[in-house]
Structure formats: C-alpha cells, structure tokens
Amino acid sequence: MSEFTLVNATMADGSVTNVGVAAGVIKFIGNEVMGESIDAKGLVALPGFIDLHTHLREPGFEQSETVLSGSRAAALGGFTAVHAMANTMPVADTAGVVEQIKSLGDEAGLVQVQPIGAVTVGLGGERLAELGAMANSRAKVTIFSDDGKCVSDPLLMRRALAYVKSFDGVIAQHAQEPRLTENSQMHEGNVSAELGLAGWPAVAEESIIARDVLLAEATGSRLHICHLSTAGSVEIIRWAKRRGIKVTAEVTPHHLLLTDELARTYNPVYKVNPPLRTDADVKALREALVDGTIDIVATDHAPHPVEAKECEWAAAAFGMLGLETAASIAQLVLIDSGESNWQRFSEVMSLNPAAISKLADQGQLLEVGNVANITLINPAATRVISGGGASKSSNQPFEGIELPGTVIHTIYRGAFSVRDSKLAK
Amino acid sequence: MKHLVSVADLTREAAIAILDTSLEMSEVNDRDIKKLPTLRGKTVVNLFFEDSTRTRISFEVAAKRLSADVINFAAKGSSVSKGESLKDTAQTLEAIGADAVVIRHHASGAAHMLANSGWVKGSVINAGDGTHEHPTQALLDAFTLRSAIHTDARGKGLDGVSVAIVGDIAHSRVARSNLVLLKQLGAKVYLVGPPTLLPNALVKRADGFSYSLDEAISTFKLDAVMMLRVQLERMTAGFFPSEREYARIWGLNADRLALLGSETFVMHPGPMNRGLEIDAAAADSKNSLVLKQVANGVSVRMAVLYHLLSGGENE
Amino acid sequence: MQSRTVLTSSDIDRAVTRISHEILESNQGSQDLVILGIPTRGAILAKRIVDTIAKFESIDTDAVLGTLDITMHRDDLASKPTRNPAKTVIPAGGLDGKVVVLVDDVLFSGRTIRAALDALGDYGRPSAVRLAVLIDRGHRELPIRADFVGKNLPTSRDERIRVLLTESDTENEVVIEA
Numbered sequence: 053m054s055e056f057t058l059v060n061a062t063m064a065d066g067s068v069t070n071v072g073v074a075a076g077v078i079k080f081i082g083n084e085v086m087g088e089s090i091d092a093k094g095l096v097a098l099p100g101f102i103d104l105h106t107h108l109r110e111p112g113f114e115q116s117e118t119v120l121s122g123s124r125a126a127a128l129g130g131f132t133a134v135h136a137m138a139n140t141m142p143v144a145d146t147a148g149v150v151e152q153i154k155s156l157g158d159e160a161g162l163v164q165v166q167p168i169g170a171v172t173v174g175l176g177g178e179r180l181a182e183l184g185a186m187a188n189s190r191a192k193v194t195i196f197s198d199d200g201k202c203v204s205d206p207l208l209m210r211r212a213l214a215y216v217k218s219f220d221g222v223i224a225q226h227a228q229e230p231r232l233t234e235n236s237q238m239h240e241g242n243v244s245a246e247l248g249l250a251g252w253p254a255v256a257e258e259s260i261i262a263r264d265v266l267l268a269e270a271t272g273s274r275l276h277i278c279h280l281s282t283a284g285s286v287e288i289i290r291w292a293k294r295r296g297i298k299v300t301a302e303v304t305p306h307h308l309l310l311t312d313e314l315a316r317t318y319n320p321v322y323k324v325n326p327p328l329r330t331d332a333d334v335k336a337l338r339e340a341l342v343d344g345t346i347d348i349v350a351t352d353h354a355p356h357p358v359e360a361k362e363c364e365w366a367a368a369a370f371g372m373l374g375l376e377t378a379a380s381i382a383q384l385v386l387i388d389s390g391e392s393n394w395q396r397f398s399e400v401m402s403l404n405p406a407a408i409s410k411l412a413d414q415g416q417l418l419e420v421g422n423v424a425n426i427t428l429i430n431p432a433a434t435r436v437i438s439g440g441g442a443s444k445s446s447n448q449p450f451e452g453i454e455l456p457g458t459v460i461h462t463i464y465r466g467a468f469s470v471r472d473s474k475l476a477k
Numbered sequence: 478m479k480h481l482v483s484v485a486d487l488t489r490e491a492a493i494a495i496l497d498t499s500l501e502m503s504e505v506n507d508r509d510i511k512k513l514p515t516l517r518g519k520t521v522v523n524l525f526f527e528d529s530t531r532t533r534i535s536f537e538v539a540a541k542r543l544s545a546d547v548i549n550f551a552a553k554g555s556s557v558s559k560g561e562s563l564k565d566t567a568q569t570l571e572a573i574g575a576d577a578v579v580i581r582h583h584a585s586g587a588a589h590m591l592a593n594s595g596w597v598k599g600s601v602i603n604a605g606d607g608t609h610e611h612p613t614q615a616l617l618d619a620f621t622l623r624s625a626i627h628t629d630a631r632g633k634g635l636d637g638v639s640v641a642i643v644g645d646i647a648h649s650r651v652a653r654s655n656l657v658l659l660k661q662l663g664a665k666v667y668l669v670g671p672p673t674l675l676p677n678a679l680v681k682r683a684d685g686f687s688y689s690l691d692e693a694i695s696t697f698k699l700d701a702v703m704m705l706r707v708q709l710e711r712m713t714a715g716f717f718p719s720e721r722e723y724a725r726i727w728g729l730n731a732d733r734l735a736l737l738g739s740e741t742f743v744m745h746p747g748p749m750n751r752g753l754e755i756d757a758a759a760a761d762s763k764n765s766l767v768l769k770q771v772a773n774g775v776s777v778r779m780a781v782l783y784h785l786l787s788g789g790e791n792e
Numbered sequence: 793m794q795s796r797t798v799l800t801s802s803d804i805d806r807a808v809t810r811i812s813h814e815i816l817e818s819n820q821g822s823q824d825l826v827i828l829g830i831p832t833r834g835a836i837l838a839k840r841i842v843d844t845i846a847k848f849e850s851i852d853t854d855a856v857l858g859t860l861d862i863t864m865h866r867d868d869l870a871s872k873p874t875r876n877p878a879k880t881v882i883p884a885g886g887l888d889g890k891v892v893v894l895v896d897d898v899l900f901s902g903r904t905i906r907a908a909l910d911a912l913g914d915y916g917r918p919s920a921v922r923l924a925v926l927i928d929r930g931h932r933e934l935p936i937r938a939d940f941v942g943k944n945l946p947t948s949r950d951e952r953i954r955v956l957l958t959e960s961d962t963e964n965e966v967v968i969e970a
Contacts, residue, residue, distance in 0.1 A: 237585075241678065242677075242678035242681075243678075244678075245647075245676040245677070245678030245679050246653070246678060246679070247585055247586065247609060248585035248586075248606070248607050248608035248609030248610070248650060248653060249585050249586070249607075249608075249609075318585075318586030318589045318590055359562065362564055363562055363563055363564065363590075364563055364582065364584035364585075364586055364587040364590055365584060365585065365586045365590075366583075366584035366585065366586075366607065367562075367563075367584060
C-alpha cells in the first residue's frame with residue numbers, strides 16, 4: 053500500500069492544503085508531508101466521482117465495451133465508482149449475473165463496479181425479477197432499473213416500488229411511454245417536422261414521471277428518475293419534491309449541452325434516448341441542476357459499434373459515450389458559468405449518487421478517516437475532444453468541441469488508477 | 478451544384494434555370510429522335526431501396542435520353558431484414574464508377590448521408606428519402622404548374638400563385654419539398670388536412686392553413702390544389718378514423734371541384750386513390766394536370782441530370 | 793485593355809445585306825431555304841438576314857427562320873461551368889430536303905459549328921448545310937469553313953472579339969480587345 057501526500061491541493065471550499073493518504077485511507081489534512089510528495093498545485097481535490105448510470109455492455113455486447121474497457125474510461129473520467137445498467141445479455145435479473153458483473157469489476161480493479169438489477173425478468177415488463185435475491189447477493193444491489201425500456205405497466209411499477217422498501221432499494225425509472233414513442237427517432241418539434249424524422253414528444257417522458265411520483269407518494273417509496281430531458285419533467289420533479297415525495301432525478305452531460313438542432317446533420321452520433329431537446333429544455337435542466345431539483349449528473353455512457361452509427365438515422369442505435377467528458381461538462385455548467393461552486397459539483401458528482409445508491413466508502417467528503425477515493429482536476433486546462441478515448445467504441449457526440457477541465461489523478465481506495473491523466477496500470 | 482438532396486439546396490435562380498432547361502428537354506421528348514449526346518459516357522445508377530417502378534423508369538428514361546448508361550440496383554434494405562448496409566452498397570457502386578447515384582430510401586436523411594459520407598464520389602440525387610424530401614417531384618410539379626399558368630414561362634417563377642397542399646402533410650416528402658420550392662419561387666402555400674396530420678412547424682412556414690377543405694376553398698383564392706395520396710397505415714395508427722370520414726371532409730369530390738371553379742388546376746403526385754382523396758371527376762377534369770405531371774417527370778429529371786453532371790470543376 | 797472598333801453599325805448593316813444577297817444568289821432564290829441562327833447573337837443576325845431577304849423575295853418568314861441551340865452537343869461540357877440551354881425553333885416544314893444556312897456571329901475554332909451539325913442531325917436530313925458568319929477570325933481547330941462571311945479578321949489568339957447588336961446590347965458594333 054502506498055503512502056503519499058497531495059501537496060497544495062485546493063479543496064472544494066477553496067482552501068489550499070495537503071492531503072495525506074496511507075493504507076487506502078485519508079490519514080491527514082493539513083501542512084505535513086508524508087511519503088511520496090505529489091505536486092497538486094492548481095488542482096482541485098474532490099471526492100471520487102460516482103456514475104449512477106453506465107452501460108458496460110458485458111456480458112453479451114463485448115464488441116461495444118467490456119467491464120475492463122469501461123472501467124478504464126471511467127477512471128480516466130475521474131470516476132471511482134460506476135453503476136452498471138442491467139440491459140446486458142443475459143439481462144442482469146438474477147443474483148448470478150449481478151455477481152458475475154461485480155467480479156469482473158473487482159478483477160479490473162480500476163473503479164468500483166456496482167451492478168444495477170433489472171426490475172422485470174428479461175426487461176420484459178411483465179413480472180418482477182428476483183429483486184430480493186439480487187439485494188442479498190454479493191453484489192448487494194440497491195438500485196433496480198429496466199433502463200433501455202420503461203416499466204410502463206402502472207400496476208407493475210406500483211408493486212416494484214412497494215417491494216423494494218423491504219431492503220431500502222430504489223427503482224430507477226426510464227420514463228418513456230412506449231405507445232407515444234413507437235418508432236420515434238428524435239425530439240418532436242420544429243426540427244423533426246422539417247427533417248421528416250418521427251418525433252418523440254416531451255409528454256411521453258413527462259406523463260410517466262407524473263404517474264410515478266404519485267405512485268411513489270402512495271407507496272411511500274423512494275423513486276429515482278433517469279436522464280431527465282425536458283423542462284416539463286423538471287417542473288414535475290419540483291412539484292413532487294415540494295410535496296415531500298422521495299424522488300431523486302439525474303441529468304446527462306449531453307442533455308446539459310446539446311440540442312436537437314444537431315440532428316440536421318442526420319449524423320446518428322446525435323441519436324440518443326431520451327433525445328436531445330431544445331434550448332429551452334437545456335436551460336431548464338441547467339437551472340435545475342444548480343437549484344437542487346436535479347440531484348445528480350449521470351452519464352448514461354452508451355457505447356455502440358461503428359456499424360450501429362455509420363448508417364442512416366432510422367437504422368442507427370440510440371446512445372452516446374460520456375464517461376470521459378462528464379466532469380468537464382459539469383464544470384462548464386456549475387463552475388465556469390458562475391452559477392455554482394465546487395461543493396455543489398461534489399454533491400452532483402459524488403455525494404448525492406452515493407446517497408441514492410447507499411454505496412459504502414464512496415461519495416464521502418474528503419475528511420480524515422474516510423476511504424481515499426479522490427479525484428484531482430485541473431480546472432484551468434482545456435482540451436478539444438477527439439475520438440472515443442479508452443472506450444472500445446467511438447460514438448463521441450462532443451467531437452471537436454473544446455471543454456474545460458482535465459482529470460489529472462484518480463485515486464481509488466488509496467491507489468492511483470489514473471496518474472498524470474494516464475492509466476496507472 | 479454537385480448534389481440534389483433537398484430543394485433547399487437550390488437558389489431561386491438555380492431552380493428557375495432547371496425549369497427553363499426542362500422546357501428544352503420537353504421539346505426533345507416531342508421529337509422523333511428523342512436523344513441528346515450530352516451525358517455520353519456517364520454512368521447513372523438508380524439505387525432504389527423502396528419499390529417504385531414509375532419514378533425509377535422516369536429517371537432511367539431521362540438518363541438514357543441524354544445518352545448516359547443506366548444501371549438499376551434494387552437493394553432490399555428494410556430495418557427488419559438487415560441486408561447489405563447503405564455504406565457497403567454505396568462503396569460497391571463507387572467501385573463500378575457511378576457518376577451519379579439516384580437514391581430512393583425508406584429512411585429520412587439517407588440521401589444526405591450518402592452525399593456527405595465520402596463513400597461515393599459522384600453526384601447524389603434524392604429520389605425520395607423516407608418522409609423527408611422528393612426534390613424532383615417538387616420541381617416537376619412547379620414546372621407543370623408554371624407551364625399551365627404562363628404561356629411563355631421561360632425565366633419566370635410562380636410569383637403570386639396560390640397553391641393548397643391537401644392531405645397527410647406530416648408524412649409526405651412531396652409536401653415538404655413542395656412547401657419549400659413553391660415559396661422559393663414566390664408562390665403562396667396553404668396546408669390543409671386533419672389536425673393530426675398538420676405539424677405545427679410546417680404550418681408556421683406556410684401562408685395559412687385549414688382543417689377543412691371546404692373552408693380552404695372558400696377562403697383562399699386558389700390557383701391550384703395539390704392532393705396528396707392517403708396511406709392506409711395512417712388509419713390504423715389513429716390519425717383519422719376511417720376512409721369514409723377522410724373522403725367526406727378532405728376528399729376532392731365533384732362538389733368541391735365545382736366550388737373551385739374553372740380557373741383552378743388540380744394536381745396529384747400519384748399514384749391516386751380514386752374515390753378516397755380524389756374523385757374521378759376531379760382527376761379526369763379538364764383542369765387536371767395529373768397526366769402532364771407524369772409526362773414532365775422525364776423532362777425535369779433530364780434537366781436535373783444535365784445540371785448536376787455536365788458542369789466543370791470550376792463549380 | 794485596348795479596344796478598337798473594327799466594324800461600325802453601317803459596316804454591319806452592309807455586311808448583312810451582302811450576305812443576304814449572296815445566300816439568295818447561291819440558292820437561286822428562296823426555295824427550300826431554312827435559316828437557323830445559333831443563339832444568342834447568331835439568332836439575332838439570322839433574323840436580320842431573313843428580314844432583309846423578305847424585302848426582295850416574298851417569303852413566309854416563319855417558314856424560313858429558326859434557331860438552333862447547340863449547348864447539349866458541345867464538346868467542352870465537362871470542362872466549363874454548366875450553361876443553360878436556349879430555345880431551339882425549327883420551322884414547321886422541318887429540315888428534310890431543305891438547304892439549311894447556319895448563322896453565327898463569330899467563326900473561331902469551328903467547334904460550335906461541329907456541335908451545330910450534330911444537333912441538326914437530330915432534326916432531319918437537310919439536302920445541304922451552309923454556314924454564314926459575320927466575322928471569321930481564323931484559328932480553326934477543325935476542318936470547317938464558312939460559305940458566307942461578313943468580314944475576315946485576322947486576329948491573335950489572345951485577342952477577344954466582341955460582337956454587339958442592339959437587340960441584345962446597347963449598340964451595333966464589332967470590337968477587338970487586346
């Protein structure tokens with residue numbers, strides 16, 4: 053186990069100090085230097101990031117990504133934990149599959165891979181999967197989601213919300229009314245009407261969220277809404293929280309930056325579920341992230357092979373990469389905009405995700421005694437995004453865009469997973 | 478001009494130049510020797526992913542009359558049966574050495590993708606991509622209407638002409654292309670149809686709209702009505718309840734034909750559902766331009782092929 | 793850029809008159825005569841010629857005068873920007889068995905006339921084809937010669953000849969630019 057000190061690191065509150073790490077734990081915060089001295093001048097030290105929504109594609113779709121390649125991308129993005137969505141093949145709907153995914157993550161050893169369990173068997177939306185078995189397995193699943201598909205049957209959703217109360221689990225809903233989005237390709241609006249692409253109305257998302265927050269109220273359960281994408285959805289979450297409903301919401305980096313105008317290129321790299329929306333929606337989502345209506349940033353990192361994106365729009369797969377660009381976009385929206393600060397950044401990137409997932413030893417403030425999951429960013433650096441990074445796939449929506457902030461070091465359980473912006477092993 | 482993917486690619490001048498060239502081409506089509514040497518040695522590939530004998534033949538005749546060589550490639554590429562991908566098909570054509578690819582595809586944006594991908598070096602002509610556009614249809618519609626309205630049409634647009642497009646605007650590539658081109662040429666365009674089939678974004682670009690054909694006829698002083706084909710799949714998807722109701726409210730029947738008056742032209746891109754969106758009385762009336770639309774297809778496509786394939790590197 | 797006038801308005805008129813008479817003389821009258829001008833200025837000159845002939849012979853000008861656009865038959869389509877074709881009007885009697893006189897403003901490389909001969913073939917089989925030009929400036933690249941010439945004008949290749957006619961320009965004159 054290594055011993056090192058991050059010298060002159062800037063903390064979230066702006067203070068500049070040294071952080072000493074030994075035996076996987078934060079040993080001290082102060083003026084001393086112990087062990088290897090790492091120059092952290094100009095770098096902001098934050099709790100390691102936690103992604104509540106990643107698609108690692110393994111088992112079943114290893115041509116797009118594996119737990120190992122996804123872990124690499126995550127570590128380079130500053131993440132020390134990712135939650136792997138269940139739409140693998142086989143679907144992660146049994147203790148066996150979730151334990152396998154956790155093992156793969158442990159083997160890769162770069163980030164904590166926490167599996168998410170499916171809500172319904174095979175994501176079929178017909179009957180509940182063995183949620184209890186998954187919760188009690190070595191994977192200790194706390195979040196359940198049919199992401200990729202919506203739990204659209206209201207009765208099934210009600211039962212699922214009630215059932216997970218027994219082990220304080222949470223259902224993460226992919227809000228998409230299937231009947232309103234049959235064969236939908238992009239946001240239903242001015243652009244879709246001109247381009248002749250089938251539209252995806254905002255109400256398809258909002259109607260499910262409205263229904264589910266009321267169900268969560270009725271059952272007294274926790275509810276999490278994945279990838280919020282519309283201004284209307286934000287309003288509903290705001291209303292629900294005011295009423296005391298235990299709902300949390302996430303937003304993806306791409307929904308904080310990109311709009312449906314990009315579809316005019318007919319380039320399927322911009323095809324995503326939920327779709328890119330309008331400027332007004334982007335503005336509402338940014339405001340909600342600042343004011344607390346939205347609790348976390350989650351990437352919805354969705355790698356796809358070249359042939360699924362190098363074709364006509366209607367034939368292309370939905371999804372964008374996101375692990376290596378998320379922190380920069382969060383910085384753009386929260387810090388560089390002047391709208392918020394690094395404390396809020398830590399909340400949306402680390403503290404709140406850990407609280408929703410009840411993940412132990414992650415998403416904690418940088419305090420003496422806590423497990424050393426630390427990410428150091430250079431906020432002053434900028435980079436022009438190019439290619440898919442460490443991911444096996446290259447469906448990069450931010451190609452050619454200049455983004456602020458670079459992850460310099462990622463420390464996972466006291467050891468460097470990323471050092472000087474490169475993988476440590 | 479290298480590609481014709483969308484009518485929005487054409488300036489007003491370029492569009493009028495194509496219409497004027499079409500005039501000359503239509504004279505060639507009336508002669509005994511219906512042949513010009515202009516595109517000799519050029520290869521035009523008809524890449525049709527959707528069946529369409531009429532449009533394909535129209536392009537084939539157009540290319541042959543300009544002495545080009547024509548290759549017909551009927552590709553099966555539905556999203557259900559994933560055959561050869563668009564990219565692989567395109568690269569095969571490039572190996573054959575196509576100077577122009579005329580593409581009809583069921584996915585909106587397919588022509589745009591082909592033109593911008595770098596997979597083919599030749600010109601790309603959009604013969605209909607999903608519900609997005611059908612530029613040569615709009616050009617032949619404009620050409621037909623222009624010739625009907627102006628005795629000496631050369632150099633003229635459609636300034637001040639009022640046209641109503643009636644029917645399933647939401648899913649019609651013909652409507653989208655016509656809306657842009659007609660306005661580009663100075664016409665006034667009105668959209669008519671059930672609310673479920675009139676998208677807001679397109680209505681905003683038109684000069685007016687109505688949910689009732691009767692109201693449209695009495696309110697807008699129309700020089701032409703363009704009836705769109707109704708696809709019966711829209712009925713099962715709930716856009717309107719039945720054929721009977723559609724025909725009753727939005728069909729161009731004999732009564733409405735009489736209301737239109739003797740000065741208003743009747744148009745239809747074909748094929749027609751006689752008795753549904755258009756009655757025989759209207760389709761066969763003396764004001765019907767439907768047959769001329771079909772005939773003009775070849776002339777207009779000859780003009781498009783000429784303008785795309787004969788220019789030098791200076792463009 | 794220097795320019796000098798080589799034909800004044802009166803010079804052009806006299807040339808047109810002489811050519812008109814030469815055509816009639818060579819054809820021994822106006823029988824079976826069809827005069828096709830090559831747009832733009834060849835067509836204007838053709839009309840002037842036919843109008844002049846009409847003063848001396850009783851002819852139906854519509855049966856004699858026409859235009860022949862040669863754009864689609866050019867041999868340089870691939871190397872020049874796209875040109876819009878102009879109107880072709882063949883008199884109702886057609887060309888079979890007729891004596892066709894092609895009219896153009898300037899004869900230079902001869903390629904325009906080659907294209908015109910090609911185009912003619914699409915419309916019929918004249919018994920003879922003759923060529924009338926206002927200016928012959930030499931530098932032929934093909935074995936083509938004019939039967940009726942307004943003025944022979946030796947030029948160097950980089951000089952430019954501009955024929956101006958009031959129907960399409962502001963005045964009548966022919967100018968050489970160096």
